[in-house]
Amino acid sequence: MIRNDVAITPELVKEHGLKPDEYERFVKLIGREPTITELGIVSAMWNEHCSYKSSRIHLRGLPTKAPWVIQGPGENAGVIDIGDGLACIFKMESHNHPSFIEPYQGAATGVGGILRDVFTMGARPIAALNFLRFGEPDHPKTPHLVSGVVAGIGGYGNSFGVPTVGGSVGFDKRYNGNILVNAMAVGLARTDEIFYAKATGVGNPIVYLGSKTGRDGIHGATMASAEFDDASDEKRPTVQVGDPFAEKLLLEACLELMKSGAVIAIQDMGAAGLTSSAVEMGAKGNLGVELDLDKVPCREEGMTAYEMMLSESQERMLMVLKPGMEKEAEAIFHKWGLDFAVIGKTTDTLRFVIKHEGEVKADLPIKELGDEAPLYDRPWVESPKQPVIASESVKAPMSEAEALLKLVGSPDQCSKRWVWEQYDHLILGNTVQTPGGDAAIVRVEDGPKGLALTTDVTPRYCEADPFEGGKQAVAEAWRNITAVGGLPLAITDNLNFASPERPESMGQFVGCLKGIGEACKVLDFPVVSGNVSLYNETNGQGILPTPAIGGVGLLDDVTVNASIAFKAEGEAIILIGGMVGWLGQSIYLRDVCGREEGAPPPVDLATEKRNGDFIRQLIRSGQVKTVHDCSDGGIALSLAEMAMAGGIGASITAMPDNMPLHAFLFGEDQARYLIAVDEDAAADILYEAGALGIPAVTLGVTGGDSLILPGQQAISVKQLKSAHEAWLPEYMTGKS
Amino acid sequence: MKSAVIVFPGSNREGDMVRALKLAGSDAQKVWHAETELPKGTDLVVLPGGFSYGDYLRCGAIAGRATVMDAVRAHAARGGLVLGVCNGFQILCEAGLLPGILMRNANLKFICHRQFLKVERNDTAFTKNYAKGQAIDVCVAHGEGNYTADAETLKRLEGEGLVAFRYSDAQGNVTQDANRNGSMNSIAGIYSDKLNVLGMMPHPENLVENLVGGTDGRGLFESLVSSFSKAA
Numbered sequence: 001m002i003r004n005d006v007a008i009t010p011e012l013v014k015e016h017g018l019k020p021d022e023y024e025r026f027v028k029l030i031g032r033e034p035t036i037t038e039l040g041i042v043s044a045m046w047n048e049h050c051s052y053k054s055s056r057i058h059l060r061g062l063p064t065k066a067p068w069v070i071q072g073p074g075e076n077a078g079v080i081d082i083g084d085g086l087a088c089i090f091k092m093e094s095h096n097h098p099s100f101i102e103p104y105q106g107a108a109t110g111v112g113g114i115l116r117d118v119f120t121m122g123a124r125p126i127a128a129l130n131f132l133r134f135g136e137p138d139h140p141k142t143p144h145l146v147s148g149v150v151a152g153i154g155g156y157g158n159s160f161g162v163p164t165v166g167g168s169v170g171f172d173k174r175y176n177g178n179i180l181v182n183a184m185a186v187g188l189a190r191t192d193e194i195f196y197a198k199a200t201g202v203g204n205p206i207v208y209l210g211s212k213t214g215r216d217g218i219h220g221a222t223m224a225s226a227e228f229d230d231a232s233d234e235k236r237p238t239v240q241v242g243d244p245f246a247e248k249l250l251l252e253a254c255l256e257l258m259k260s261g262a263v264i265a266i267q268d269m270g271a272a273g274l275t276s277s278a279v280e281m282g283a284k285g286n287l288g289v290e291l292d293l294d295k296v297p298c299r300e301e302g303m304t305a306y307e308m309m310l311s312e313s314q315e316r317m318l319m320v321l322k323p324g325m326e327k328e329a330e331a332i333f334h335k336w337g338l339d340f341a342v343i344g345k346t347t348d349t350l351r352f353v354i355k356h357e358g359e360v361k362a363d364l365p366i367k368e369l370g371d372e373a374p375l376y377d378r379p380w381v382e383s384p385k386q387p388v389i390a391s392e393s394v395k396a397p398m399s400e401a402e403a404l405l406k407l408v409g410s411p412d413q414c415s416k417r418w419v420w421e422q423y424d425h426l427i428l429g430n431t432v433q434t435p436g437g438d439a440a441i442v443r444v445e446d447g448p449k450g451l452a453l454t455t456d457v458t459p460r461y462c463e464a465d466p467f468e469g470g471k472q473a474v475a476e477a478w479r480n481i482t483a484v485g486g487l488p489l490a491i492t493d494n495l496n497f498a499s500p501e502r503p504e505s506m507g508q509f510v511g512c513l514k515g516i517g518e519a520c521k522v523l524d525f526p527v528v529s530g531n532v533s534l535y536n537e538t539n540g541q542g543i544l545p546t547p548a549i550g551g552v553g554l555l556d557d558v559t560v561n562a563s564i565a566f567k568a569e570g571e572a573i574i575l576i577g578g579m580v581g582w583l584g585q586s587i588y589l590r591d592v593c594g595r596e597e598g599a600p601p602p603v604d605l606a607t608e609k610r611n612g613d614f615i616r617q618l619i620r621s622g623q624v625k626t627v628h629d630c631s632d633g634g635i636a637l638s639l640a641e642m643a644m645a646g647g648i649g650a651s652i653t654a655m656p657d658n659m660p661l662h663a664f665l666f667g668e669d670q671a672r673y674l675i676a677v678d679e680d681a682a683a684d685i686l687y688e689a690g691a692l693g694i695p696a697v698t699l700g701v702t703g704g705d706s707l708i709l710p711g712q713q714a715i716s717v718k719q720l721k722s723a724h725e726a727w728l729p730e731y732m733t734g735k736s
Numbered sequence: 737m738k739s740a741v742i743v744f745p746g747s748n749r750e751g752d753m754v755r756a757l758k759l760a761g762s763d764a765q766k767v768w769h770a771e772t773e774l775p776k777g778t779d780l781v782v783l784p785g786g787f788s789y790g791d792y793l794r795c796g797a798i799a800g801r802a803t804v805m806d807a808v809r810a811h812a813a814r815g816g817l818v819l820g821v822c823n824g825f826q827i828l829c830e831a832g833l834l835p836g837i838l839m840r841n842a843n844l845k846f847i848c849h850r851q852f853l854k855v856e857r858n859d860t861a862f863t864k865n866y867a868k869g870q871a872i873d874v875c876v877a878h879g880e881g882n883y884t885a886d887a888e889t890l891k892r893l894e895g896e897g898l899v900a901f902r903y904s905d906a907q908g909n910v911t912q913d914a915n916r917n918g919s920m921n922s923i924a925g926i927y928s929d930k931l932n933v934l935g936m937m938p939h940p941e942n943l944v945e946n947l948v949g950g951t952d953g954r955g956l957f958e959s960l961v962s963s964f965s966k967a968a
Contacts, residue, residue, distance in 0.1 A: 154846050158877070159787040161748025245746050245790025337745060424848045424877040426942050426949070427785075429752040443947065559947055 078528025103148025123187025217312025450558025470515020498542025842918025
């Protein structure tokens, strides 16, 4: 009989984030009152973060299969086949709540966690990306959070030795109380050397590897499953502390151990630490797990079973080893100066048994901890449709040239150099396209292949129309990969939303997911991994719905690619894609006219595919080297970015007569690209596009040192650059 | 030429270094920090970039006292060539093979960007394939690259021509703007008295291919290989 020293009161249940009916469900499942350790374990397994109890039912609708998908959602990371015996392993994950409370460590351990997810599967990380959203610049906390998060991401990734090659940074008052820190890692493995969490064999040793266990991060996953209030700063002790040096050693030791053939199963200790990793390995393998906590390497004295089971100390791994190979494994770990301890074994009982100081502290049915977690079909309401804003009804408050200068220097559209210069984006010597373009490109080993990587979503579109916004997020990731010459293969999604217990917010989640699913299906761009972060809400104010999409694409020959920079004078600038002049929810409407309203631009996925496939073929055939997609800020902002990147101006002479100039220049119509090519090639491309029924029109020509928009005063490239580069450094040093 | 690239726990640019050395025609192998001897016939020892021992305590302080460093010191004392890049430069300073120290960058932040360097002299084994005064385009990636030394040391380095590279603009002008980490006299790299040990913060090994930014870093490795084949 298991001894119970602590009475489980309703208050204690509430402190563990369990609803009364959830607790009842658990008591019924085990047939008695739980011990405090068991209560801790179930609170860790059944919180939103680990159980996906509000989201699971909707996630099932996402397309997750394709001939090149080796492993879809459900493992540490997704795996796709990129040919020649190589697999790309990748995932994105949020660390929103801890980063708001302690920005440096929160962001650092977010990077550490996602890197571990990738190398747990046997992959060496080759690139990192991120997706960041902060509150409005004027909010007193924003500079401190930006500074801490960026330093934390750099501090971990730089030391670990992975290039941080891309990302997205934006500001909005809706993130004032809940910032978003989503980190993505991409790794490389051989297709026949991929490792999984599923344990096999009865009586096999379960081994603890890596750093020692301390009292940090206890209940981290529970914190990430609740809203914030004014007292949230007091949750600082639940944030973990990262040690990138230990992680680097863990990487090398794990990869070396995997090569030795000793590893049957491996799972990193991430959210909910030892509890979640041990349960997952056993449950997946239809096996019981017995752990002896006296063997766990601890950093602090007198740790209880409860604390050890819930600690989220970083840089730790759990493995099931082939029996008899413990000595060899231990030698490898000691070479790297890391802890190694056999702490338990697999059993045939299907029970999760925890022993400590000679006593059984927990004895639970292992499969039910996962399978019987609550599942909710929460009530939701569809977001109200917004009216379509006629471009004629939007009056220009300033000249188009002034508007463009304002936008290039605005918080969301300005250069993020201040951020990415704090990330080592060049280490490993394979970064073919650095941050600042449509997608980053990294070479795969010594070539010839390359990967195109991006993170995208337009939250204001998602709020105005979750379905179209969800589609657009996937379409933009697909377009950015296409724009550098990559073939989009798969995505990871990081679904950041407010409280699922409010029907409006749940409606945004449901709508976005439908849109994401639809786009993935049509664009043949399946979801292979992901993460759900709900309860991004403070005192009843939720974030903008932000389903960040991390996209991966393949370049068969990495030397054949395109970039946004104008490369020569006298080249024709061609717009591929139609022209509607859609101003609803545009950056122009928001930042120039001060209006946040209207329906977002609709995404026609068939058109998206047709136009993108055409662009990719132009790049791959060597006809085009200069491509930029049109997104926030429309044609005008894309032109400015191409001019600034290349240091070459342009003259735009075309001007449709069926819409106002500002709608033509700043409209955010989808499925569009700008290309620059020499005049001979231009004629061929216009002809080819015409034959395929793809709208294509010459807008003007590159050259000079200024960007000249129709009927507007010239803006020198120098002036554009100085506005573009100035805002963020000045803001961060308190000058703006 | 035979190169030995020393790997400490936390080194992370050893692979980049091996690739650059091999591209230039050197044989290159990694050597674990716990070794007591260098591989037989080692011509060049390289301490690569990274965060040895997590940069805990002080950058390079723990690695500077690693077992293998006795062998590296002996190699240098025999006149053997030693190259330390980034964390390697910090280790050389901590090991007493080069004077001075690398402090936190002036802006207190890690910085990673492309950077021009002015080649101060081209009569050493490391730089003979460059022109004197040439501006080469490489990159930096460090949080502690702010070269600092006492006035006497600085005077000696300048007086004896031991400054290898300075931060410059694309034309080779040594300007304050180009010196982003705040190094004294814009120093990016220095030689030992006998010109056989070079420590530098920037990464020539990351600029050795046109596909990945350019080839200006290649000259350093080719200089080494060519000076060796002639000497041998």
